Amino acid sequence: MVISSLQAQEVKLWKPVKDEVFLQERSQIILSKLPVSQIALHGEKIIALIDHEIYEVKGSHFEKQPNTPNGISRLNTIKNQLFAYGSGGLFIAAEDRWKKIENGEITSICSHLGDVYASSSEDIFRLEGDRLVNIMPAGGYLSSDITMVMEDGTQLLADPVKLGPISSIESYAGTLHILREGQLVQLAGNVVNEHLVDWGNLPSKNTREMLSVGSRLFISTDRGLGVLRGASMGVIKGSDGLPIENTRQLTRGFDRDVWIGTDRGAIRMLDDGWHYFGADHWLPDNHVNSIAVGTNAVYIATDKGIGVISYEPFTLLKKADHYEQWLEKWEHKRLGFIHTLYDYQGEWVREISDNDGSHTASYLTAMSYKYAVTGDQAARKEAAEAFQAMLWLERVTPIDGLIARSIWSRQGDTGRMGQRGSGGLPAKWNATPDSLWYWKGDASSDEVIAHFYSVSLFHDLAANELEKELAKEHMRRITGYIMDNNWVLIDMDGQPTRWGRWNPEYLLRPYGWEDRGVNGLEALAFSYATYALTGEERFKKGYHQLIDWGYAQNTIRQKKTFPPSEIAPWDDNLAFEAYNTLLRYEKDPARRSVFLRSLERTFEIKRMEQIPWFNFSYAAFTGNDAELEVAVQHLREWTLDCIEHNYQNSHRDDLFVSPGYTSYEGGLKAISPREKSVSRGARRAIVLDGGVNGKRIMEPVGFLRDYWMGRYYGFIEEPETADKSLRSVDASWMTNKGAKPYTGPGRPSFK
Template identity: 65%
Template sequence: MKLILKACIILIILSNTAIAQRLYNTSEKLWKPQKDEAFLQEIATTIPTNEPVVSVAETNETCFALMSGNIYALKSGKLNKDNSAPAGVTELKNKNGDIWALTDNGIFRFQNDRWKKIDDKKYVDLCMHAGKLHAATSEEIYRLEGDRFVTTKPENGYYSSNMTMLMEDGTQLHDDPVRLGPISKIESYSGTLYVLRPGKLVLFDGLIVNEDFIDWGLLPSKNTRDMLSFGRRLFISTDRGMGVLQGAALKTIKGEEGLPVENTTCLERGFDQDIWIGTERGAVRMLKDEWHYFGADMWLPDNKVNDIAVGNNVVYIATEGGLGVINFEPFTLQKKADFFERHLEEWGHKRLGFIHTVYQKDGEWVREISDNDGGHTAPYLAAMCYKYAVTGDPEARKEAVESFNAMLFLEKVSPIDGFFARSIWSTTGDKDEMGRHGSGGLPAKWYKTADGKWYWKGDTSSDEVTAHFYSVSLFHDLVAKGKEKEMAKQHLEKIAAYIIDCGYTLHDMDGKPTRWGRWDPEYLLRPYGYVDRGVNGLEALTFMQTAYNLTNNKKFDDSYNQLIKWGYAANTIRQKNVFPPENLAPWDDNLAFESYYTLLRYEENPALRSTYLRSLERTWEVKRMEHISWFNFAYGAITGNDCDLEQSIKHLREWHLEPIEYNFRNSHRDDLFVEPGYTSYEGGLKAISPREKNITRGSRNAVALDGGQNGRRIMEPTGFIRDYWMARYHGFLEAPETNDPELTSVKRRTEQQFGAEPYKGLEKPVFY
């Protein structure tokens, strides 16, 4: 019986894979499928404090933090004062597995769960050198022997590197003693001790204080802060970038080389051949070929980083406003998609089959009845279509059907066939009020149903129509069965017919075109609507071709040909506006790609396909520099061409797991340069990683540097879920090779309420 069931599942998956191959007849694929390999996903916890955390150290999975001279231990997410620790501490250090506390009147070691004073001197820094712990005062370096520090100062004093002081027998005579200090930091590099003075790097070989060992280069600034030895390099943090000693050459790392913030404060070795850099504006992780930036409020309680400690796959960041903790947990992209699916359930994003943003109202999380409930639901409907086509999972099909019925509800709630609502408000179950604003800040248009149970929002625009054709056509092609297929066809047929009957506009209840429901030549081919002629023309062509393909009704074919006669097809070539700045609308890019993805599934005429593909090629070339997976996957699926697939998968891995919209800032960064090999046609300074900004919808803008909602809004992460299953469906991404559920899924949490309470109002009607 088990073998039969297994065979049936395989047949379902193979069957649906065959459907995937029929969506686009690309004879050659110039990309190689990527593996969904395990990676380390960052997960942030912030612990705000009333006082600055000035130093931090970690040992045996215990973190110690320093505030106002007192030591605190981190336990269960809270900082608890260690009353057994010394007071008046100035800095914490982890050396050779022990925690050391530096004070003005001595140094203490934490070992075997107790603090012990080792020496009375005031030490400024520690390092391991030649297998021994070395400690520095402001003028001298000592070596730990047992429980006692012994000086490394030569009996007859230090020698100078000044050759004029060298006698023939190798001795030196000094009028004034040679100083090793003033010492601020010490470090062991390439078997030698190095001393960092304020603004000066010195080599100390045990006898000679060498100030003349650098053959090439200078420090980027005299304002030096910290020093770290890592392999063949010695790093020095300054307020104008990092100095890097390699052999006898002193080089500089600045924004041009990828350093996000040049005003650096501290350095710490990471856990995976990486280096952590504290700055005045956040923390930076430096890997071999890339840089990761972590700022407040998303990752840290404050931007000014005072110190960093690293444990096993965890980083502790001491800031002026508290302690930031970043854990690195093994994930696959499939696990991340499952994490976000769980989030939708736990945080109350779902209602009546729609997907909603959640926001804070009077201290309570509530679902937003938006200006575009259908458009915000469409990515999730598409995601579940892809997921069902890939896996045959009945739960995915159930979710797809539920969201499809929500899309139907938007049309059924209106008394006019083919005219559908932006959103629907329940008189019994919704805590959010009916929005007062409509398109472009115009007054909202709300209508009450005949039975008085619902209100629905009119003034429907091109955004919603495009979303319906994109997602419902996918449902028709990949999921729908029996009556569902007929309902999907009828839904799109009625909308397309109403647009034609209204003269290629969308009439509201007053019989007049809605603000943005315009595809007529009187609008698009005249100055008033000229800026929209490309994208709106592309949309109109998509509506008519899709309706004709699904119904074979000549009315839609005739309308499609009429649009072509008006020049709409030719106008699509330059549909993507790149100037002036006020004409750049990232949501239009989303509408364009939803249209390309739908239209080019159905258009078979070689001449017209050539025109639309030229449009797609031009548009994608503009969007390439942003590395957004949705645009890349759509382009690759349609054309079979190389679509920057490696960057797309990297983009998905860099999504953080926090859909709460905290404030983020990147405009201050020193690395705002377009990546080599790409061109910014729209004037964007840099493609900002998803790690470094808020989660956004399909109309993403990777060049937006700043933003946020003060943590008072929670964005639905449907974009990731759609992009992941789209990649799996089209073969861009392979299934994880592991069967370990800890790497492919997350456990459901049934007894916790995180966001908006579950919807308890009227249920939507049944339509078939």
């Protein structure tokens, strides 16, 4: 890749991040009318316990198995054998029947030193062939209490030493460990050791399950995890990163990880972090009853069915291909525009929105970056299509320089015309002279800056000579119209649009005072970018007029942090589109230093959210370290499913600001994209709860823009692997998933 002047930095304090292979999650929901109380794997079979009956999971349905044993409450697979147990005894699956091993109630089973052990409330047994043998020695168990030990080593016991009441057994450090309610006990040979912990205590007396993993023995409780290491008992709580402290099930994962069930979702614990999985995206319900782990998939039984989380090797390049295929297969594209989909009377339809130009701009920039990186003509074609759509938004209006928010086809679009416009005001729809189209007026400043950011970038990176002239003319017309009207966007009714105001009468007086920073930054960006590309002095004079009014200095504190009611998350997107436009062209050191001060302040506020759009923009124009590793990890954690499922994180116990960050906007935690739903470029990581009941599908262009921007500036390296399966996806599973293809009249082509 050739590094252009857009990318040049004198000093680069950042290091590129390798696009290494990682495991990407996919979700599947299998609904059940009754709670699934237990789940286990038996070879290739998925076995579930529902209402005391055993079922096999086949595809998306449950098939009842014959002859379910009575009194079964637990399922477990040990050494490739499936066990069922509970008050009715212990059973083992044998071909098409269940073989009974023990009549009495069984509370727990585990593998220990190569054998299967089981426990009742008071005793422990070893499985020998087809029967359980009590391991109690002939003289009974001994006590670890030294006052009971005689000089010759014998013990005189007034009462026999009891193991129970036993709730769970587990093998750790070559020794059987017993969990009583609120107490951990060790069976060391024939000695019941009630004093095995030298340091620390369990986090709660309300204990649930145990799991041995290497050097650690985990104990789940209602106040966090107890962790035994040797003779030391540690505690893992919300302040340590545990999302939910009220833990229940513990299951060994497939990659040195541990899966934890709670009544508020499932948790994956890794050596270096935590993954939280909740309803509705990952699980049918938050109340987890049982977890089973396969080679590359995890099965989570809940009160409303099973959540299946499968893992597949991915690279970020492959993930970008997935989202490009998603846009195509789900029919997000129409006439060069990119659209959100929504559920309209049971069908997916494209939303003709309040900001079609802004949404399409992100895709235009993504494909422009991609073409600059790869030289892929298909990417250039996509960019050119989106560019033509952006041109149309200005050409569809009868006034040169006035842009539309969106365009509706009377003959081809379905669903409903939006009745709301800017800021919740009534929509302003206007018909074209031929009556084929309606265009939406009252364009806002966010639409305007999106045009300049994306069109200027397309001009620089992907346009042919004709398109370069069209891009210049597009910018010339819009900027000229705004300047001719004293820095105001005048609508069809002869009045300023609600938010299309960059004039000092608005920005430097009380009514528009709060917008002086971001709107001033936008005006500086689009006026100077137009001058830089056209060379026309009138735009340079307009730029200097803005500076004389103090607009440059006002940009320094453009990012608002207080009061909370004045924080508009979409303003961050507008500001960074303006930074990316202005700083590409403005080279004067004195003026540039003012805008860099603004960027420095803004990035420090946004840094805790770890969103690549902010980090990459900062690194591109400062050359400074911008925590690229965490920004790239953010991209890895995007979900493949773009349906906006509900999500909830406000109930979690790990809501704290990570060390090294300050929350200037009141956010409690930067939530991973895995734990939310796919959102637009103006996304906020500090929003804890959201979703629209799965009734909307978001276009994933935010990922594409950020990924290809990272590739363009060299922040993300191309994958080293040549394996096609790690560089692209098979999208056949997405066929006929979304909206119906658009069949109305075509868009005019501008030459």
